Amino acid sequence: MRIDVTERPGGADLRPLSARSVVLSLLLGTHPPELPVRDLVRAVSAFGVGGSTLRAALSRMVAAGDLVRADAVYRLSDRLLDRQRRQDEAVRPGTRAWSGDWEMVVITATGREPAERAESRARLTALRLAELREGVWLRPANLTRPLPDGLVRVAQSYTARPDGPAPELAARLWPLDAWSATARALLASGAEAHRPADRLTVFAAAVRHLLADPVLPPGLLPADWPGAELRTAYARYRGEIAESIGH
Numbered sequence: 617m618r619i620d621v622t623e624r625p626g627g628a629d630l631r632p633l634s635a636r637s638v639v640l641s642l643l644l645g646t647h648p649p650e651l652p653v654r655d656l657v658r659a660v661s662a663f664g665v666g667g668s669t670l671r672a673a674l675s676r677m678v679a680a681g682d683l684v685r686a687d688a689v690y691r692l693s694d695r696l697l698d699r700q701r702r703q704d705e706a707v708r709p710g711t712r713a714w715s716g717d718w719e720m721v722v723i724t725a726t727g728r729e730p731a732e733r734a735e736s737r738a739r740l741t742a743l744r745l746a747e748l749r750e751g752v753w754l755r756p757a758n759l760t761r762p763l764p765d766g767l768v769r770v771a772q773s774y775t776a777r778p779d780g781p782a783p784e785l786a787a788r789l790w791p792l793d794a795w796s797a798t799a800r801a802l803l804a805s806g807a808e809a810h811r812p813a814d815r816l817t818v819f820a821a822a823v824r825h826l827l828a829d830p831v832l833p834p835g836l837l838p839a840d841w842p843g844a845e846l847r848t849a850y851a852r853y854r855g856e857i858a859e860s861i862g863h
Contacts, residue, residue, distance in 0.1 A: 630805065630821050633813070635665045635673040640682065641820050642861065643692050644700050645854045650691030651861065659861045662812040702742065706826040707847050707854075710760035714833035718776045721763065723751040725770035739767060744830050746789035754789070756782070758833050786836040798825055799842040806849055819853045822846055 633641070638660050643649045651659070653674075660670050674690060677683040683690045692700060721740065728736075737747075743761070745753040754776065763773055778785050786792070802822045809815045829843050837843075 630817050633663070633817055633820060635660070635669050636677060636682070637820065638663045638665055638816065639670070639673060639677065639690075640696070641816055642857065643683075643690070644696070644703055645857055646861070648691070649697070649700055650689050653688045653690065655861055656690060662860070663816055664813055702827060703823050706823060706829070707851050709829075709831045711758050711831060712760050714756055714758040714835075716777060716782070717757040718754050718778060718782075719745070719757040719759075720752065720754040720774045720776045721745060721767070721771050722753075722774065723771050728770070736767065736770060739764065742827070743767075746830070748789065755830065756786070756833050756836060759831065783836050786830075786832055790830045790832075792830075792838055792841075795825070795828065795830075796838060796840075796842055799846045803842060803846060803849060806853070815853065819850055822850045822853075826850060 639656065642656070642659055643651065656674075657667055657670060661667075665673075674683065674685075678685050678690075681693050682696060684693050723736065740747075740753045743763070744759065745755045747753050757775065763771070802818060802825060805818045806815065806822065809818050826843075826847060829846075831843070834841075
């Protein structure tokens, strides 16, 4: 089962959704992230996924470690629970009042393998930090989350204040205009989409986009920043899905 890709201005990433993507999207938005097979069959049918296609996808996902099966119930594996946590945080990011301080993380470990460096970059990006130059990452200190233990072992964190205007630094670190344009394209696509498969495609792209929202203090954002609007739209859609499957 594939869903047509709709191209819109603003770079909205509307990827075709496979049966695996549909199952993961449903479970990632469900709390707790598990469903009996009978509920999965009923839920995915709305997105054009047939029973035989679903059974094949579930078998592959269990073999790949995406899902765990207990009797007739499928749940997300521990590996994917962190992904669900990050999606939840994308909808409700933990913030605090901003004093003007910036969080700076400097990579201090040397001699690391390329794969280890790439993993650190991915983790720092997921923490909504941006790279000023190689090994130096920063962002406004307005988030309420600690650095993971794995990063503490290879990096030092500091509190800093830039000499220049903070809005200019933020615009240098993040492509704010591009993010805003894509968010507005997704909001427009969501408003126009009516078929269940089309809506799932749009809002799967929306949550991916929210993961890249830098969640900056309001004074550092362009006017009419659509971050809160996109989070509200995604949360509303997730509520629709939960209601449709009885969660």
